[in-house]
Amino acid sequence: MRFHPTRVHKLNLCLSLLLFLIVLACTKDSDILQEADFSNEVLQVDENDNSEEEATEEEETEEEEATEEEATEETEEETTTEETQDEESAAEEVFESRTTVFIPSQDAYVQNGQGFNDDIIRVDNEFRTSYLLFNLSAIDSIGGSITNVELRFTINADGGNGQLDIHKGVGNDWSEDALDESNAPEVDVNVGSVNKDYQVGTVHDILLNAENITADKTTLILTHGEGDDLAFASKEHPSVEGPKLIVTYDAPESAPEVVTDETVEDSGGGSGGQEDTTSEEETTEETTGENGAPTARIGADPTSGTAPLVVSFTGNTSSDDKGVSSYLWDFKDGNTATSVNPSHTFTDAGTYAVTLRVTDEEGLSDTTTVTITVENQVDNEEPVAVANASPDTGNAPLEVQFVANNSTDDKEITSYSWDFGNGQSTSNKNPSYTYNTAGVYEATLTVTDAEGLSSSDSVTITVNEGGSGGSGGGGGGGGGGGGAPAGGVKASTFGYNSSNATAAIKAAINSSNSVIIVDRQSSDWIVEPLTFKNLRNKTIYFEPGVVLRAKSGAFPNTSHRLFQLIDCDNIEVIGYDATFRMNKPEYQDGQQRHAFAIVRSSNITVKGLTLRDSGGDGIYLSRFNPGEYNRNILIEDIAAINNARQGMSVISVDGLTIRNSTFTGTTGESPGAGIDFEPDFIQDRMTNIVVENCSFTNNWGPGILFALTYTASSTVPIDVTFRNIYLSNNFATSNPGPYKSEISLGMSTGSIHNPIRGQITFDGLTVENSRYSAIYTKKTLEAYKVTVKNAVLRNLSTGSNFPVIHMGVLDYANSSTANMGGFTFQNVLIDYDGNDPSVELHGPTNKSFLTREMYGQIRVRSPRGVRLKDDLGLLSTNHSSVTLQVVSD
Template sequence: MKLRQTPTLANRLCFIGITFLLILSCNKDVDTLRDAVLDKNIPIINGSDEETTGPSDVDEDLLEDESESQTPENEIQFENRVAVFNPIHDAYIQNGKGYNQSLIRLEEGRRKSYLMFDLSPLDSIGGVIVEARLDFVVSTDDGDGEVIVFKGESNDWTEQNLSETSAPDIGASLGSIDQPYRVNSEVQIALDTLGIEPGYTSLVLDHKDGDDLAFASKESAIGGSKLVVSYEVPVGTKILELENLGANEESEWDSNDEPGEDSTEGQGQVPEGNDTEQEGEEEPVDDSVGEEAPVEEEEPVDDPVEEEAPVEEEEAVDDPVEEEALVEEEPVETPIEEETPAEEEPVEENPEVPEPPASPANEAPVAVVRATPKEGTLPLKVSFNGGDSSDDKAVVSYLWDFKNGETASSKNPEHTFTEAGTYDVVLKVKDEEGLSSSGKLTIKVLAAKNEAPTAKISANTKSGEAPLEVRFAGSGSSDDQGIKTYAWNFKDGKTASTANPVHTFAKAGTFVVELAVSDEEGLTDKETVTITVEEPKNDPPVSKPSASSQSGEAPVEIHFTGSNSTDDNEITGYKWDFGDGSISTEANPKHTFDTPGTYSVKLEVVDKGGLKDVEHISITVSAPENEAPTAVASASVLSGEAPLKVDFTGGNSSDDKGVVGYSWDFSDGTSSSTNPSHTFNNPGSYTVKLTVGDEEGRQDTTSLIIEVTQSAVQGNLPCGTGSGPANQYGAKVWCWNNISVPSNDFFSNHELFISSHCSDGMVTKSGSRLRFKVNPTTPNAAATCGDYNYRAEIREHPADVNYPVGTEQWWGFDYKFESGYKADELPWILWQTHGSFSSPSNPMTNLQLGPTNFNGNSNTVGELFVVNNAARSGSSAYTPTGIIPRSGQTLKVVIHMVWGDGGSGKFRVWINGVKVYDQNERTVYSQRPYGGYWKLGIYKWRWKDRENVEASAARGIRELNTSIGTLRTITRQPGDSDYGKDSYYLVEPD
């Protein structure tokens, strides 16, 4: 559907003015003008914006003057029409649930309303929507605040299935109104037509900044909301048949109906007494000249005689003021009707060009007042109709005075009288030249007669044993205006004021319960119901003991159950006597019999009335038969070079009563410890035996074979070993005095890579040592770096090496804290391993210097931590070593890693020859089970933020300087001949 701008009122008034000046320019007397008007060959000039139809013999000068205002015959002309659409679905959502009721409710933050209209008939005739508004009638619950209308983004819902999930999303705001909303008043909200679709259209109504309200739905007796649409179609377009589509087409857009005023113009309604309009008919508002037609078939709108004719013939509405207005107004007699023949010839047959006629004199309009009903009781809603008022040209305004301080300016308003009395309602109508007249109609409003309420009481039960719970219902009580209060007296000292209370009678007796109801004016009614409460009967309880087993070898643990005991009311106590001097008051206890024998276990139960019952159960406990223990021995390693230290474990041995002795024979020594350690200094094959015994002397023996080989010559790897990339297995050595170190990026052989931030030259060489420097100054290369200088590291390359699970690695280097080093409260890392550049990107393992009380540990500032994020998370991943480096101190570091999960991984660290960490644990992330590349240097990541840099500077720490000596690494994989071999001495720092 295409949008087209409609002609404006200014254009129409301009054309009327030009036409009127042309008429006045003709110098004719009144008689000549009258003759010209009555001449059948003279075209009729309407007082609207219509142009003269048919041919004319007016002189060429006049035609030229009017040529600019006339419309070419081949141009498509348009007219405005109005249609009123009822919703096909209307419902609201409260707390996520949809409601399809006779009321549509709005409440800020709690209730939203949803309306759906079918505007597809407009699309079928090419109608262009130019104006739209939403009307609804406030019903039952008034309120105030702002009501906002939004476009619904979808139409995939019905009033039956509306819910929080099926409701359309809220789109653009189409209009809003902020005012008080009174019951029975009509609310009108102008809408932005860009959000009104010419098909199915959903509207979402929301509310804010005020009290909640409700309006009538399409299921209510007074009808639901309306979508009033003014649209434009080409002249001659077929009239819509909307009666079966939940809509109605009206003859005009009532521009006098302001939002919030009462109005009776609604869907499917025709003004009372209007004999010229048919229900459902469409009366177009002409914006331009239509097809040519003979003049005698056209009914000019400027003929006051024809307009007044229906008013004179209409039956009066028993209103003296209205009749007086009709009598006083003299009918305008004109010879036009008498002289006009029954059938005139078309204008085009007259060859003569008459002079323009004179404009007829303006006459005052006639006010006609109608109302339904004219009498009734409070509150009285009256539909007024002023649509039969007439004028020789047109009625342009309506002003209603309801004589109760309220007015309206629409043609057919609705008004609700809320106080009793007689109201002489006056309608004043005015034409376009300011002439006016008034009509009056008397409305009688009677006070409603109040009748006393009727109390009605019911109960779900009327007798029973104490305590007796009774559910009372008083909501069946009735009143012509509604019950205001409920007053219950249960005659046991308790009362209630709700409609349907629940009450418990604690004691026996007969209670005549009374309900008194009252209405708004204080009229009351009472009703009673008798409740009989009896004393409860008490039967003794029944004891029912049971046991998980009734026999077993000492010591035997038995689980007893007493909760299956029964009583007509409630068991209040349990007492168990196990027959061995032990008792219990639990319902379901457990007990261990340590000595063989037969035990008569007694259970006594008691109810709240003090009645008791006792029952016994027999438990037989026999002496146990002793079984021999089972010896289980294991060792940390089964082979290796001398001297070979082996950790043995015998704690997994077992016995039915318990192992009391362990005896190890290592062939070159013995031990009586459960889990001893032993060092084999000489090569050979050793049969290690473990013998375990129980308290009765029974024994069991198992053995292990330990193979010890001659040790190789000790000494670390020399510089001549050579280096290599990350994906090359075997031994690698980097002696820095024969390696060229770049200012950044890759080493020349692409085996190592320098990682630094913002400044080059943070990794340098001094003799045989590689130096690292971090000084957090403001970056001087802003185009390529946005952080402070917080990292100076080297890493192996390629970084995506992905060592398989089971790969073994050794590292050995000395790490010196250069002169001027000070411990900081901001942590930093000197060595780390990474799984990848992607998630998870945190280091799997690292050596880190932490602040005071780092991650929940009780440590001082600068203490060295061993961290394994792959095995544990949070503070448990951090293990303090007790080592606190000082300025000028060098640490000799050896690290051994086996990449693996919890069953195969291993992580060991030695500092200055002392093992500070030794765990068989996970060393790879479960979501990425690979070993990763290593990094070495300084990584003080918190120095990338200004506040941390300034905090360190405040403690006198403005840069870090460290260095490393020769770096030795060994990488092996399962199947290598020396896989698993202790290689500490091969990588030990110089």
């Protein structure tokens, strides 16, 4: 029986009724007993007679049924009451507004079709696209509805500007570890846009269209319009906050909280733990718990070497539960530093236990140590050249494999040069060369080390009469008009088709033949994108008059290339009077449709080709991943004409020779240079590069551009030499760029104190007939050195208010954080009308910088005099390293 305090009277009533029935039954039994016959002495009892028990059981059953009916009525009454209360409660459900910060479960970007999962996310117009995946399903699980969404990110590596668009992605089934162009989500509806400047260290919030953001897995795709590219911290970044999605939504007041890694508990009562979304500082203040000590982590590169030894230190991987507030470096040579990632030069030999002490905002600290070993400088020994060749005797045409692998040096051989004894040469380490004419040739190998010492060794090659061959021959067969190499297979035999020859040329080049001849037909070789991977030891010869032409409409992807070599080795592409032609007017949506791309390859020779009308570069020299680079590339007798972005782009290479080539008429995409040296990562390299006997004319941007934005002191020192270079009429008046010059020498504004080191030399330079400057630079004293010698700068700065030579320092709010210097001028003549300054030295007026290492002399021939503009008197600095003079000729 169910007890209920409001129904005690019913229980009493039942008990009274039960008692009444018992009394009544007893009375009835008494009457029957009185009427009984006692004449028989023995009373016989029927054991099967259960009438009394049945009567009693019936009475008890009736009572129980009555009781159960009452209990049922009570239950139904209570159920009805509870349902009524639930309906009233549902009718009165209260919703509240909440805000939760979500971090992405996946974040990565795609560049050149390759995915990158780094500690930064890069965005660049038609070059890099970023992907962020957020899981908002927890909002839906509590019955919430999204009302407002903002995307927040922190610029930490590369500042930029321009349009940034955020689209919702189609599909969310992707991983940051496996993302590439083939599986990246497609772009759906635009959910937000912003057009602004993005400076390093700034935090940006972008309001998104909440109607298109569902409470489920959501991919956001970030694309960049016109402007300088940018990079922000990813979720993997060790010290800078990664991207966040700040979501405001309505949720039932009784619903549980949505908890994420960014959720902060409300310890002060109120609405029950609403998440904080203001800033890291505010989050730290509201978080309860005991402060933990920071953890110091130190990096150094290199950790050993000879004096003077420049070491780049990193402390940015140190961590704290709230944030590291100060860094103190002790280099153990009497010097200290307080920056996060300093660079220091050890001038004396010894072992230094360098310490880093990090301290948080509450005074707790941690210290760690790294050992730097510095040895005395030892005398450099010259390298030892060892030349080998196989075979060294045979009938013409004789293909010989040359090998320099056995050459040695006490440190490192930095360059190889082979002279084949017939006027032909190459900088490849282990080249293959075909002698087409009988004779005795002395092939000479010259190796050079980093200090400039060299050694030579020779091997004799005897070529006998026999077979038909060209006269003289060039490297790998043919040379400049020497005819097709012997023994080659014609590509047309693989099924030439005048409307689409893609299959034939692919089959020919991918065949087992070592020599492929793309033979001239009655019409062009019309092809779709051609990419060749892992080719080895081949000569690809294009006959004079051959045109390899991009098929119209067959290059829809912005990264499609007309002819591309990937991971190839020992390949020669010869094409004197042959042309690679694309359809530039078709390509209005990107700048990566290059005519000829060389990616992560070694020992590649390209000669004689005309590369024109591409949607990107005439020649593109790159790699896939940071730290990779091309090796031993020779570009000779090339003409890059009317390409959209660059005549040639150099991204990462060790060992590049460009000679006897022209780069002209680049226009359509920024920066529009003749040649652009532009590494994309700190690990990229620009080493052992020689550009000689080349011209750069009539380009929309600079003739020669060094865009070193992504470099730092830890980058391998740059090493580029120009010899006998001609520039004219570069940088069009329609170009709005601020640094208007024939030659632009840049550096990373994000690495002012730790810039890329090295040397850039111009030896034999003619610049003439330009409205603007010959040389413009804001590189710092601490960066690479520049030498200009044997130069004539003629008829420049014609009424444009630009000096012929501009040297400046980075100027922020009338103060500088870097110094000026690192220039040498020898036998330099400026011959002009003198309307604008001949040389300008520019810096903030408070002179908060040093001027050092300014050497040589610049002569000025002008009817208006020297026209030196040095308002701050920088060349009058009383320092022994400032000897540069600007004098009248």
